[in-house]
Amino acid sequence: MAKGITKRADDYAQWYIDIVLKADMADYSPVKGCMVIKPNGYGIWERIQQHLDRMFKETGHVNAYFPVFIPESFLKKEAEHVKGFAPECAVVTHGGGKLLEEPLVIRPTSETIIWSTYKNWISSYRDLPILINQWANVCRWEMRTRLFLRTTEFLWQEGHTAHATHEEAEEETVRMVHVYRRFAEEYMAMPVVVGRKTEQEKFAGAEHTYCIEALMQDGKALQAGTSHHLGQNFAKAFDVKFQDRDKELKYVYATSWGVSTRLIGGIVMTHSDDNGLVIPPRLAPLPVVFVPIWKSDAERDVVCEKAREITRDWDPLFYRIDDRDQYKPGYKFNDWELKGVPIRVEIGPRDVQNNTVVAVRRDTGEKQALSMDGLREHLTRLLDDIQNNLFARAEQRTRDNTHTVDDYEEYKARIDQGGFFRVFLDHANPEVEAKLQEDTRSTVRCIPFDAPDEEGPCMITGKLCKGRVIAAQAY
Amino acid sequence: MAKGITKRADDYAQWYIDIVLKADMADYSPVKGCMVIKPNGYGIWERIQQHLDRMFKETGHVNAYFPVFIPESFLKKEAEHVKGFAPECAVVTHGGGKLLEEPLVIRPTSETIIWSTYKNWISSYRDLPILINQWANVCRWEMRTRLFLRTTEFLWQEGHTAHATHEEAEEETVRMVHVYRRFAEEYMAMPVVVGRKTEQEKFAGAEHTYCIEALMQDGKALQAGTSHHLGQNFAKAFDVKFQDRDKELKYVYATSWGVSTRLIGGIVMTHSDDNGLVIPPRLAPLPVVFVPIWKSDAERDVVCEKAREITRDWDPLFYRIDDRDQYKPGYKFNDWELKGVPIRVEIGPRDVQNNTVVAVRRDTGEKQALSMDGLREHLTRLLDDIQNNLFARAEQRTRDNTHTVDDYEEYKARIDQGGFFRVFLDHANPEVEAKLQEDTRSTVRCIPFDAPDEEGPCMITGKLCKGRVIAAQAY
Numbered sequence: 001m002a003k004g005i006t007k008r009a010d011d012y013a014q015w016y017i018d019i020v021l022k023a024d025m026a027d028y029s030p031v032k033g034c035m036v037i038k039p040n041g042y043g044i045w046e047r048i049q050q051h052l053d054r055m056f057k058e059t060g061h062v063n064a065y066f067p068v069f070i071p072e073s074f075l076k077k078e079a080e081h082v083k084g085f086a087p088e089c090a091v092v093t094h095g096g097g098k099l100l101e102e103p104l105v106i107r108p109t110s111e112t113i114i115w116s117t118y119k120n121w122i123s124s125y126r127d128l129p130i131l132i133n134q135w136a137n138v139c140r141w142e143m144r145t146r147l148f149l150r151t152t153e154f155l156w157q158e159g160h161t162a163h164a165t166h167e168e169a170e171e172e173t174v175r176m177v178h179v180y181r182r183f184a185e186e187y188m189a190m191p192v193v194v195g196r197k198t199e200q201e202k203f204a205g206a207e208h209t210y211c212i213e214a215l216m217q218d219g220k221a222l223q224a225g226t227s228h229h230l231g232q233n234f235a236k237a238f239d240v241k242f243q244d245r246d247k248e249l250k251y252v253y254a255t256s257w258g259v260s261t262r263l264i265g266g267i268v269m270t271h272s273d274d275n276g277l278v279i280p281p282r283l284a285p286l287p288v289v290f291v292p293i294w295k296s297d298a299e300r301d302v303v304c305e306k307a308r309e310i311t312r313d314w315d316p317l318f319y320r321i322d323d324r325d326q327y328k329p330g331y332k333f334n335d336w337e338l339k340g341v342p343i344r345v346e347i348g349p350r351d352v353q354n355n356t357v358v359a360v361r362r363d364t365g366e367k368q369a370l371s372m373d374g375l376r377e378h379l380t381r382l383l384d385d386i387q388n389n390l391f392a393r394a395e396q397r398t399r400d401n402t403h404t405v406d407d408y409e410e411y412k413a414r415i416d417q418g419g420f421f422r423v424f425l426d427h428a429n430p431e432v433e434a435k436l437q438e439d440t441r442s443t444v445r446c447i448p449f450d451a452p453d454e455e456g457p458c459m460i461t462g463k464l465c466k467g468r469v470i471a472a473q474a475y
Numbered sequence: 476m477a478k479g480i481t482k483r484a485d486d487y488a489q490w491y492i493d494i495v496l497k498a499d500m501a502d503y504s505p506v507k508g509c510m511v512i513k514p515n516g517y518g519i520w521e522r523i524q525q526h527l528d529r530m531f532k533e534t535g536h537v538n539a540y541f542p543v544f545i546p547e548s549f550l551k552k553e554a555e556h557v558k559g560f561a562p563e564c565a566v567v568t569h570g571g572g573k574l575l576e577e578p579l580v581i582r583p584t585s586e587t588i589i590w591s592t593y594k595n596w597i598s599s600y601r602d603l604p605i606l607i608n609q610w611a612n613v614c615r616w617e618m619r620t621r622l623f624l625r626t627t628e629f630l631w632q633e634g635h636t637a638h639a640t641h642e643e644a645e646e647e648t649v650r651m652v653h654v655y656r657r658f659a660e661e662y663m664a665m666p667v668v669v670g671r672k673t674e675q676e677k678f679a680g681a682e683h684t685y686c687i688e689a690l691m692q693d694g695k696a697l698q699a700g701t702s703h704h705l706g707q708n709f710a711k712a713f714d715v716k717f718q719d720r721d722k723e724l725k726y727v728y729a730t731s732w733g734v735s736t737r738l739i740g741g742i743v744m745t746h747s748d749d750n751g752l753v754i755p756p757r758l759a760p761l762p763v764v765f766v767p768i769w770k771s772d773a774e775r776d777v778v779c780e781k782a783r784e785i786t787r788d789w790d791p792l793f794y795r796i797d798d799r800d801q802y803k804p805g806y807k808f809n810d811w812e813l814k815g816v817p818i819r820v821e822i823g824p825r826d827v828q829n830n831t832v833v834a835v836r837r838d839t840g841e842k843q844a845l846s847m848d849g850l851r852e853h854l855t856r857l858l859d860d861i862q863n864n865l866f867a868r869a870e871q872r873t874r875d876n877t878h879t880v881d882d883y884e885e886y887k888a889r890i891d892q893g894g895f896f897r898v899f900l901d902h903a904n905p906e907v908e909a910k911l912q913e914d915t916r917s918t919v920r921c922i923p924f925d926a927p928d929e930e931g932p933c934m935i936t937g938k939l940c941k942g943r944v945i946a947a948q949a950y
Contacts, residue, residue, distance in 0.1 A: 027592065027595070027596075029541070029542045029588075029592070030546060030549070030588070030591050030592075031542050031544045031545070031546060031579060031588075034542035034543075034544060035542070036539070036540070036541050036542065036592050037539055037540040038539055039537040039538065039539050039607065042537075042538050042539045042540055043537070043538070045540075046538060062514035062517075062518070063514065063517050063518070063521060064511070064512055064513055064514050064517045065511070065512040065517055065520075065630065066504070066511050067504045067506045067509035067510070067511065067628055068509075068543075068581075068612055068614070068628055069506045069509060069565075069628065070506070071505060071506060074505070086572075087571065087572055088571060089570075089571075089572075090544075090567045090569070090570045090571075090579075091567060091568065091569040091570070092565045092566060092567050092568075092581065093566065093567075093568045093569065094565070094566040094568065094578075095564075095565045095566070095616045095627075096562065096563060096564075096565075096616030096617075096618070097561075097562055097616075103569075104506065104565075106543075106567065106581075113504075113505070113506075116505050117502065117504070117505075117511050120502070121502075126801070132514065136612075137543055137611075137612065139543070141570045141571030141572075142571075143571070152570075153542055153543055153544065155540065326601070
């Protein structure tokens with residue numbers, strides 16, 4: 001508790017907030033429900049952006065930008081969409097000192113403004129596909145907010161694609177949920193289940209929604225990314241047709257897909273511990289910090305000079321030398337541990353003599369002596385180890401906390417302890433999902449892509465169901 | 476006029492809009508005054524961001540993100556600031572279906588929300604300096620808009636720094652206007668005058684404002700970036716004090732600085748011609764396009780295969796092979812010329828035999844045969860040539876259109892022909908600037924840093940002034 005961090009075992013929710021605030025990732029804002037993303041948190045977002053953006057471009061997408069304002073009437077053009085989003089909107093009624101003729105909504109998501117624009121861009125099959133992504137802020141008025149996980153304004157990316165056929169749109173929807181899966185696993189070191197949302201849980205305006213779901217340390221699920229097949233719903237709402245090769249006029253098929261700053265909350269809750277934040281090396285703004293150790297000014301000069309010498313040709317984004325005079329090494333160790341830097345390198349006068357340093361892993365706390373010769377490569381390998389270990393640890397935990405349950409009484413008895421529950425549930429019936437939620441505050445997270453081909457009775461109604469779903473309490 | 480682009484000589488304003496629309500850089504939006512930035516325009520913004528962001532980081536800055544919403548009362552805390560910005564604000568009055576207790580303004584700039592937050596982050600000299608930048612959208616309700624140059628919503632970056640002393644803040648203000656100058660000249664190939672704004676033209680809430688001003692092809696000035704010394708104005712408005720080394724409580728000094736998507740308009744108006752957009756190579760989303768030329772399918776296979784062979788190991792962001800079947804080479808030449816790709820590489824069957832290609836420069840239209848051996852290096856050098864030539868050409872034009880005038884009648888006679896006018900003007904007197912604007916629709920663009928040490932009579936009042944200012948009609 002030295003750093004003022006509540007222990008996970010005592011109060012997980014408070015632990016989370018303590019980490020976010022004390023590791024200087026985010027701060028509350030004077031505007032209710034909004035957050036300030038501080039440099040230590042934003043640095044992670046920049047790395048998320050960098051890698052995802054590359055993955056989007058490798059799959060043929062380009063970036064663009066659409067207005068933050070949406071005429072209120074646009075939202076109403078797609079019946080399901082307006083039902084889902086209108087209650088959460090922030091509304092601009094005045095501009096330039098005057099009452100507006102039509103109120104403008106701050107985008108909660110951009111399907112409507114984008115499809116009203118695509119109408120002007122699409123007339124022939126030659127104009128398709130359109131594969132556009134945008135990085136933007138969005139606003140959904142939330143009653144109960146939590147830093148990164150649920151805020152009124154948040155940052156995200158939203159892909160919006162247009163296709164000539166249902167099949168192509170389906171391929172795109174699947175492709176992008178797998179891009180998210182790969183990003184979650186390879187960069188965030190966060191194992192996920194990939195699957196389809198139920199009818200009740202799908203996006204407002206979608207034909208169906210695919211998602212990735214991760215299990216947090218406290219046994220709650222986090223929806224980490226979604227990819228929607230929008231069918232022709234938005235093309236019909238905005239009258240977007242194209243002349244196909246066969247000369248016929250047809251409505252365009254759409255997809256949309258997004259991840260947000262919520263992912264940063266997922267990183268915190270997947271890897272961090274009672275000593276502070278743990279960041280997977282591939283997303284760490286600062287992978288390595290050197291803490292020189294000295295007693296006298298003469299020693300200070302020697303160790304700091306040596307640290308500078310070793311790192312002379314290194315990428316400045318890879319490391320930092322913490323030569324602050326006003327703090328003792330112990331304080332610095334704690335500080336960098338709290339902030340989640342993957343490797344701390346200690347270097348004292350004796351290390352200089354021995355041509356070694358001591359490297360301390362953030363994930364395990366393990367110390368090891370490393371030769372100064374080839375140190376950059378040693379550290380790079382160690383970072384890979386840490387990345388792999390974090391993933392393996394999270395995967396083991398997810399496996400240990402994934403339960404197969406057939407009896408509803410057992411489910412009710414165990415659900416509050418957390419975990420993914422593989423169950424048979426008649427989710428085609430909305431009343432069943434409603435009852436599940438009412439009884440247990442849990443929901444169907446997804447119908448997994450890789451569910452084994454089994455049949456069994458719905459644990460609530462007894463009706464025969466094909467394939468198990470994943471149910472859990474969720475953020 | 477083949478591409479539907481108005482000639483500059485006929486109607487410069489229409490030419491500008493034609494370029495932006497036909498080169499697929501931006502589109503109008505259903506929301507009045509807002510724009511859609513299309514992939515061809517956004518690609519330039521991504522490169523602007525990439526280089527500027529690196530330059531900010533090299534000068535010690537980090538990124539963060541503050542809320543888009545600002546409580547209306549915050550804006551009012553700094554008297555000059557609210558006068559400047561309140562009339563331009565978009566106001567959110569409803570959220571989540573309810574009337575808000577206090578209206579929220581969409582940020583027109585973020586000094587107030589940021590300084591209300593810095594108050595919680597600063598208590599000691601040890602907390603200073605704070606060197607933060609954010610990339611964000613902002614909104615200023617505009618009556619007359621023009622794509623990229625003046626839109627209700629635009630994208631920008633805004634740096635907000637906090638310092639212990641007036642001197643440090645002044646150093647930062649100067650440093651950043653020079654970062655902008657360097658970026659404009661080295662990346663945009665756009666020469667600028669660096670100077671100080673007059674009291675009338677400075678930022679609302681600043682002690683003083685530095686700026687870079689560029690001369691467009693039509694002889695109008697474009698303010699391309701500003702850097703403000705805010706003194707203690709915002710610290711006083713939000714009560715932000717720190718305990719200094721001498722134990723005294725002092726108000727913090729502030730700077731802010733920004734450039735926006737307006738820079739893209741500056742690129743168009745500095746370099747483009749009657750055939751379309753011209754993009755300086757260092758900011759070009761696509762530096763090189765290959766146009767294979769064939770008559771038969773057999774030829775098609777040969778030239779396309781050769782183009783792929785040559786480029787096998789190249790960075791995919793550096794080039795593209797335009798092997799579209801549905802268009803003839805002539806159409807493609809026009810299309811890529813219109814879109815401003817710096818080098819077009821033509822490759823036909825005879826080129827394949829000769830082991831050469833024909834490279835065509837977008838800036839001059841000049842063609843040259845290049846060997847396929849070492850082509851990547853040839854092209855890189857050619858891109859450097861183009862970058863340098865664009866700058867030299869713009870610099871020459873700016874020099875040719877910078878006039879030294881002492882007589883107000885002469886000024887009035889010449890101002891409508893455009894250009895930078897070096898004049899003596901008693902800008903300390905607000906009435907003088909008001910008269911200048913009324914008589915001539917021109918303003919003082921800046922008091923240049925490098926103005927020679929001269930004295931002369933104000934061209935309007937005759938009062939003796941020190942140093943000439945730059946006056947011009949401006950965007």
